[in-house]
Amino acid sequence: MSAEELEGFLYAHFPEMEPRYYRVEKVADMFAQVRLKYDARHLRPGGTISGPSMMSLAHSAMYIAVLAMIGPVALAVTTNLNINFLRKPAQADIIAHARLLKLGKRLAVGEVTMFSEKDPDPVAHATVTYSIPPERNPA
Amino acid sequence: MSAEELEGFLYAHFPEMEPRYYRVEKVADMFAQVRLKYDARHLRPGGTISGPSMMSLAHSAMYIAVLAMIGPVALAVTTNLNINFLRKPAQADIIAHARLLKLGKRLAVGEVTMFSEKDPDPVAHATVTYSIPPERNPA
Amino acid sequence: MSAEELEGFLYAHFPEMEPRYYRVEKVADMFAQVRLKYDARHLRPGGTISGPSMMSLAHSAMYIAVLAMIGPVALAVTTNLNINFLRKPAQADIIAHARLLKLGKRLAVGEVTMFSEKDPDPVAHATVTYSIPPERNPA
Amino acid sequence: MSAEELEGFLYAHFPEMEPRYYRVEKVADMFAQVRLKYDARHLRPGGTISGPSMMSLAHSAMYIAVLAMIGPVALAVTTNLNINFLRKPAQADIIAHARLLKLGKRLAVGEVTMFSEKDPDPVAHATVTYSIPPERNPA
Numbered sequence: 001m002s003a004e005e006l007e008g009f010l011y012a013h014f015p016e017m018e019p020r021y022y023r024v025e026k027v028a029d030m031f032a033q034v035r036l037k038y039d040a041r042h043l044r045p046g047g048t049i050s051g052p053s054m055m056s057l058a059h060s061a062m063y064i065a066v067l068a069m070i071g072p073v074a075l076a077v078t079t080n081l082n083i084n085f086l087r088k089p090a091q092a093d094i095i096a097h098a099r100l101l102k103l104g105k106r107l108a109v110g111e112v113t114m115f116s117e118k119d120p121d122p123v124a125h126a127t128v129t130y131s132i133p134p135e136r137n138p139a
Numbered sequence: 140m141s142a143e144e145l146e147g148f149l150y151a152h153f154p155e156m157e158p159r160y161y162r163v164e165k166v167a168d169m170f171a172q173v174r175l176k177y178d179a180r181h182l183r184p185g186g187t188i189s190g191p192s193m194m195s196l197a198h199s200a201m202y203i204a205v206l207a208m209i210g211p212v213a214l215a216v217t218t219n220l221n222i223n224f225l226r227k228p229a230q231a232d233i234i235a236h237a238r239l240l241k242l243g244k245r246l247a248v249g250e251v252t253m254f255s256e257k258d259p260d261p262v263a264h265a266t267v268t269y270s271i272p273p274e275r276n277p278a
Numbered sequence: 279m280s281a282e283e284l285e286g287f288l289y290a291h292f293p294e295m296e297p298r299y300y301r302v303e304k305v306a307d308m309f310a311q312v313r314l315k316y317d318a319r320h321l322r323p324g325g326t327i328s329g330p331s332m333m334s335l336a337h338s339a340m341y342i343a344v345l346a347m348i349g350p351v352a353l354a355v356t357t358n359l360n361i362n363f364l365r366k367p368a369q370a371d372i373i374a375h376a377r378l379l380k381l382g383k384r385l386a387v388g389e390v391t392m393f394s395e396k397d398p399d400p401v402a403h404a405t406v407t408y409s410i411p412p413e414r415n416p417a
Numbered sequence: 418m419s420a421e422e423l424e425g426f427l428y429a430h431f432p433e434m435e436p437r438y439y440r441v442e443k444v445a446d447m448f449a450q451v452r453l454k455y456d457a458r459h460l461r462p463g464g465t466i467s468g469p470s471m472m473s474l475a476h477s478a479m480y481i482a483v484l485a486m487i488g489p490v491a492l493a494v495t496t497n498l499n500i501n502f503l504r505k506p507a508q509a510d511i512i513a514h515a516r517l518l519k520l521g522k523r524l525a526v527g528e529v530t531m532f533s534e535k536d537p538d539p540v541a542h543a544t545v546t547y548s549i550p551p552e553r554n555p556a
Contacts, residue, residue: 051198051216051217051220052191052194052195052198052199055191055194055195055198055220056191056194056195059190059191059194060191077190077224077227078190078224079223079224079385079407080221080222080223080224080358080407080501081190081194081220081221081222082219082220082221082222082360082499082544083219083220083221084218084219084497084518084526084544084546085216085217085218085219086518086519086526087519088216101501101503101530101539101542102503102504102538102539106384106409107357107409109501109503109542111528111542113518121519122518122519125518125526125528125544127499127501127542127544129357129358129501131384131385218524218546219362219497219546221360221405221499223358223379223387223405223407225379225380225387226380240362240364240391240400240403241364241365241399241400245523245548246496246548248362248364248403250389250403252379260380261379261380264379264387264389264405266360266362266403266405268362268496268497270523270524329476329494329495329498330469330472330473330476330477333469333472333473333476333498334469334472334473337468337469337472338469355468355502355505356468356502357501357502358499358500358501358502359468359472359498359499359500360497360498360499360500361497361498361499362496362497363494363495363496363497366494
């Protein structure tokens with residue numbers, strides 16, 4: 001699936017992923033890059049992006065990386081997410097780089113590194129596991 | 140802090156924790172119980188509570204358990220969250236039981252078990268670590 | 279499987295789990311209690327039980343809890359382990375309480391709380407996920 | 418500290434890290450590469466490297482990456498380790514690439530990717546957090 005097709009699929013299935021906040025910037029083999037727009041809705045006290053917004057971004061970015069490889073499987077379910085918060089984000093967009101470490105028949109595992117725009121040091125790092133339903137290719 | 144004081148603090152500091160969705164039901168020694176109301180905004184495809192909503196609930200519930208012990212420290216920051224999604228939630232409220240495993244000078248660590256209302260089997264389980272700022276009692 | 283049968287199975291299949299170090303003290307529905315004997319081999323600088331020894335204990339204790347429920351399946355494989363180290367252990371045995379949170383067809387997930395003998399505060403807490411092979415009952 | 422100095426420090430402080438099993442192959446800015454020799458002691462049923470051996474390797478490799486940056490601080494303690502097991506390792510050495518994501522005053526966080534020798538697909542991936550004692554520079 002292309003970045004545009006993925007955006008369309010996501011906006012249709014996940015009401016919380018509003019187009020004005022999330023952008024699928026790039027998909028490639030075992031990789032997706034997703035941007036979370038800086039917006040008052042995602043802020044925590046102090047004016048930076050909240051922890052839950054970064055968790056949600058990591059979760060979505062990995063889902064996009066999986067979908068880009070196996071096609072639209074809305075029923076793939078997350079089984080585990082682990083996130084380390086590393087630095088206070090800047091008052092700027094967050095860019096997530098999601099990279100699949102494994103795409104198996106039953107499980108997909110990947111890591112997501114998140115950056116504040118224009119800063120080379122990551123603000124957060126997550127690993128995410130998706131369980132892929134057995135009937136993934138019913139056709 | 141009492142459950143009511145905690146709710147007031149949270150609503151004031153975290154705009155995303157709207158009173159109609161979150162309720163602090165109980166606080167006790169090293170423990171907090173928080174309810175996430177079932178609402179269209181938190182749903183994923185299939186009509187159940189989304190993963191990000193449960194992550195956000197785990198994150199908030201542990202924060203409340205920490206605040207209840209050390210008082211209003213809006214600057215405590217999450218350093219790690221690990222969540223396992225166990226079962227598809229029912230179309231019902233989610234109740235989170237947050238229990239502190241350690242409350243140290245620098246780190247607070249706890250676990251959060253989440254249940255669909257009226258179901259004894261947990262739908263998700265998380266562990267969360269908060270870093271406590273050195274100047275936590277400046278008064 | 280009983281505690282004795284489990285010990286026999288483990289010693290036969292896992293050479294590193296020597297009888298003099300590990301004891302399966304109790305098995306019950308979705309639960310196992312395993313003891314790691316205090317011994318020079320498991321120490322870190324300062325004379326306390328090392329992190330790797332506690333990780334290994336958590337891993338084994340959960341495996342035992344799974345085996346006790348589904349029988350000897352040496353091919354069940356760990357997919358994820360997350361551990362938080364909470365306190366410096368005493369110079370004493372470590373007792374692990376492993377509790378299954380979910381025993382599904384494909385995945386088993388549980389949590390392990392570890393204590394120094396005679397101390398009620400946990401020294402470490404882990405969550406562990408095992409993948410159960412599809413052909414789990416070939417007989 | 419150089420790779421040789423680190424090996425000397427480790428062998429002296431961690432009796433379980435015997436020279437014949439562990440090799441510090443490379444240290445660089447925020448990075449360490451450590452090899453675990455394939456040996457009967459680290460095997461699980463089926464003849465591959467056991468999960469606990471890979472957890473121990475991840476733990477050591479990150480410790481080495483931290484020591485290489487801040488000098489010999491035997492009292493740095495692990496606070497969290499999360500590991501995803503991705504593939505069955507080959508009957509071969511495991512090489513760990515440990516990369517620091519953050520080296521703060523209080524916490525160091527990094528990720529470790531582990532490979533079977535000669536295979537480009539990772540066999541396991543871990544994130545590790547170390548707490549750095551306040552008195553790290555007593556001089």
